[in-house]
Amino acid sequence: MLIKLAEALDVTVDFLLTGNPMEDSPLASTRLFKRFQVLERLAADDQELVIKVIDAMIAKQRMESALVSVDQ
16 A cells, blocks of 8 residues: 555655655666565566566667677
8 A cells, every 4th residue: 555655656665654755765766766666575486587677678788789889
């Protein structure tokens, strides 16, 4: 319930509980930070799947950047 309220208000659960803004967030993006908070509560298998997707996207971006450098 608290998570849904935080999402509806576009704030973190921490903010709802403490009133502290996101300044302590390790991520600049509030959207990413909130999603990672939710991901932490997923089953280990689901977390691993998300990590693999993120790793694949990072690898794709690195490959594209490397190809652009070679073409120039």
